Amino acid sequence: MTALSNPSDDRDQHDTHTLSNGQVVTGDKIASAELDPSLADTDTSNNHRQSSEEKHANESNGDGTMEKVATGASLGRVPSQAQKLGKKKIVVVMTALCTIISTALPTMASHFNASESGYSWMASSYMLANAAAVPLWGKISDIWGRKRILLLANVAFLVGSLICALAINLPMILVGRAIQGVGGGGVSFVILVLFLKIEAEKTPLLAGLKSIDWIGIVLIMGGTLMFLFGLEYGGITYPWDSATVICLIVFGVVTWAIAMVVEWKVAKYPVIPIRLFTNWHNVLVLLVCFCHSFVFISGAYYLPLYFQTVLLANPIMSGVYVLPNVLSLSFTSACTGFIIKKTGRYRELIVGGLFFMTLGYGLLIDLKYYASWPRIIIYQLIAGFGSGPVFQAPLVALQANIHRGDVAAGTSTFGFLRQTSAAMSIVLGTVVYQNVLQQQMPKISAAIGPEKATALASSFSGSQGDVIRALPEDQKNVVLKAYTFTLSRMWIFYTAIIGFGLLVSLLIRPVVLSKAHTFTKTGLAEQERARQEILAAQRGETQTEPKETV
Template sequence: MTGYGEQNGCHLAMEPAVTTPHNRPQAMLEPNRERLQTESLANGHLAGSDESSISAESPTEKVANIVPNGEAVDPSHPSDLEAAPDMEKKQEEPPPRSTLKIALIMLSLCIAVFLAALDTTIITTAVPTIAQRFRVSEGDYAWIGSSYLLSAAASVPTWGKFSDIWGRKPVLLLANLIFLVASLIAALSINIKMLLAGRIIQVPFDGIAFAIILFYLDIETPKTNWIAGLKAIDWIGVLTISGGTVMFLLGLEYGGVNYPWKSATVICLLVFGIATVALFFTNEWKLARYPVMPIRLFKSRSNIACLIVCFIHGMVFIAGAYYLPLYFQTVLGASPILSGVYLFPFVLSLSFTSVAGGIFIKKTGQYLPPIWFGMIFMAIGFGLFVDLPSTRDWSRLITFQIIAGLGVGPIFQGPLIALQTHVEPRDIATATSLFGFTRNIATSISVVIGGVIFQNRMIAQQARLRSTLPADVALRLGSGNAASSADVVRALPDAQRRVVDVVYTDSLQKIWIFYVAIAVVGVLASFAIQKKTLSKQHEVYRSGLEQEKKNRLEQKQQDALKREEKEERRRSRLSQDLTNTAEKGERRKSRDSRSRRDENRATRRSGELHPVVSVVPEGGGEAGDK
């Protein structure tokens, strides 16, 4: 079972004790494996050979195998076959890195992850102030956060496929450069549209670590031709998943705020968004040569459960990061900086359990206990948020956040490791990007849905606001601008503010109830993740277009084996069914025969007990009649 993530162009693998595909019994796979190895040698997995030349070879021919040092290996000579893996192993093993170099590389990767997380969460405490500065609508308020999350979600699968074709390092550097430029645009924004443009351009990669990655990240970079690489990208898949996601989220954003839910605009965005996503999966299944999201990743129940847990964790976590600061700034009257301080119990507790969960997995090789612990405590913690008061109650504020943070922390890496354990090594990068896509799309949807729930609840309570507040203030708070009106709330007199605090608290309660229900679904999904024991085995995996071609050929061979095994099982079941039918027929005949014998025997016994007596008339026979 592979574990941890892909990094530095290779993945640190946590391999299972038994590496039999799909956990099928070893004895069942030996004949097929031997046939596959024979075909692989015959088909010539030659370095630099294309797919057409490979498929043209006859399975019965003896073709020399080329090992990485360029020497030919004759499959007919066992000694050559035994020597080939050793030569390949020597070729694939990277030179040892010094401790300082490893520390610098890990530092750069940690900076990348930190900046990606920072750009996701740091905006939360500043959103009310940004909204006030640019006087944005409630729709733009939600998009300050979700614009970054949406663009990140839409781009992750594409970047993952880019790295498979052109290598990790150049793609990481390119994305890093884009991040720097976009961050500069966002920092120098003079209006909300410019800020949103900068946030949309940003992608989840590091900023400061550019130089360290450039000079110290020494991994093999494939020399893929740019034209051939661009042709290999699944552009239909990229466009359909990006377009479908954007349309669906726009429909959620506009519904009930910019347009009525029953309006043609909202309905069309939602319907065509879902239809476009369906087209994306159809393309990945039937048409894509090198799919962005291979359908085979969704064939495992455990993989689906991991993605569901990831999706729900992303939704619930980002809700706490976005709407707790809103609660602090509107209901408790905290400034943006002070609301960040109020968030410390949540942040510190999740940081602690995130580290503790990683250590636990490393020491024990078990990822399920942290996942179960996290999902249960996350559901409990967000359930407690429903009871957050409309006044300061530090015991509840701190305790509730600590419990929620204890649950959120372990789920960051646990489901990812679980997902990586159930995929082939060649699918590690794709599975990791799929995991990132799932998390980012979940956070994007969560921010929008949470905003819609809050907006609609505030609008529903406008009559209550009008009974206490001036007409203009009540209109502002109840017409879709409540989240961006923290300064207006803080300026109200105490009597009016208490009413507003109750209204805000009630609206936020509906958000917490929604996320508790979502978290409970995540708890149930976590129990569907299958268990495997991790081991510490390092594997080097090469990227590049040629490797993608080899992977595609290997997948075809595996699919052929699976179809053959499925057909064999079908024939076996059919034969067994025919045998069972014949046996049933024989048993039925035997039962019928026994039944007839029993009936005959019963008839004879009845005749013996009750003999037939003939009565002759007086006078006897014909003479008597006369």
């Protein structure tokens, strides 16, 4: 197994350079030194002079940046800001791009006069495309390496973002969100494998395309889309017992079953190797991944809904209100890699994280219809504190238990399951929200009148806020209590899911990881070599290679 490079190990490069006038400046001041003649020597020949020893002293740090280990480097050889962009910065930027929409989504739904169904579609259109595209990105990375994926995924994300920016109606923004999801699937996959030490060989385009399991990809994507469309339509666009919903769900499951047979018996280089699921350890880890993603995404989408619908906050303040969750999550997530590297253990992080996550999301049930800041802050801190470790630790647990030839496929399977569960979470959360709110409508109608109740039922979030603000205080309290009750029942649903994940995590066996670092190679030759090794091991001709992990 490939060693994971911990993001906490990266250090920002603060190179010092001595100018001809004796002044010492840091790398980020070089640009101003070049522009200001008083800071730089006017003799250009000196700026381009560099000894052969200094040239050999410049070593690549593995992520495209150049680390200076010799002093006195000339100004003309200073790396650009783009070259100096480290792994931590890439992860921060890409993660922000993939999650920035959640706090603005309620107001966007209001702008396009979307109902609960429209709100759900604005979220799930991204998730659907994202989940369907992840296996393809994983297979492409096996052949051509991760750098090309990052560039191609960013282009797709840019095109989708441009369409969303120019959208004039709901269908147009849904198309843009779907294209964003395709690009986001590649970006999220690259984030998962970014810290792996991977060597990519140059693979011809035609040979690479021929090696891709296109049948498996089409079946997996088709089955996933049909199943998730069935969940999305159920209870919103069509009744749950309608032929459309039943056929989509059933055909989706059947297509998935056919895809698994193809991956098992037909595909030479399967997108999702079935052998990953023959080990109970892997199954338990993937179940934990499913539960964690299912519940985490609910906080990203429904906490802003609470702030904007119940507390009547605007999108900017809604983003401020979720900071306790974001900051605690970021802190524990950053510490997780460091702890795993130093201790070689992951089980304790998974179990502990899910315990605090269960506690935190359980406490969200107690949120009030008014701004109780101790509850809002403390509950989010606990939920975020638990969420952070469960991003990295289960992936390490999975990679520690699979053949290194399956690293990319295993990682894409992990990412695919995470995105699929997120899409299901948004759909099912909306179903719970709608059903409970529908039960509260008679109470709301009795308090504010049928006409205003109908206006609330036909609008969403921001539009609801305008209607609620115009109500007298006693009527407003009735409405806010009804929405708070509705959201509390939704938090009960999510707490049950993460509680199940906590129970599953207790069955994961503890393994002390090796600290040996190895390199994983990609490309067709490496895929074939790994395939032969796995086949030989399955025939009993050789033993599978020992686990090589962080």
